[in-house]
Amino acid sequence: MEGERAETVLVSACLLGRACRYDGASRFDPALDRALAAEGVELLGFCPEEAGGLPTPRPPASLSDGDAAGVLDGSAQVVTDGGADVTAAFLAGGEAALAACRAHGVGRAFLKEGSPSCGVARTHVDGLSVDGPGVTAQLLARAGIGVTGVDGPGGERGPG
């Protein structure tokens, strides 16, 4: 309707072409880009791991001693392949994503599958791909934001 502001949706920045993945690559998804363009929504690209203060490139990380709910509740951690505890950065990134959603009235998020941050149906625990969400996806879902997992071009290729 004329005068109505377009809906803003949050999208994992790597799916929009930003080279923010742990390996310094992006995962631009033309099909997602076309679908969201057809909806006429505003895109808010966001990378929780960078927002949490982690550099790019960075060591791959995965959940440890539990799942994303455990990370949010303090009973599980996020650890790099080299053994560094990056839980605080992942939590900070998730909180920043939620704050961005609230600031922009976001009710839907499209997030990169498989990531320990952004994965919705799949994430990484102890270096293995498993069912379940990442930290940011879990946090957004708890806040009532609709999260949709997106594999990206070529499907799942390791932690995001």
Ligand code: SF4
């Ligand atoms: S999957 Fe999420 S955390 Fe990983 S690079 Fe993409 S936006 Fe950043």
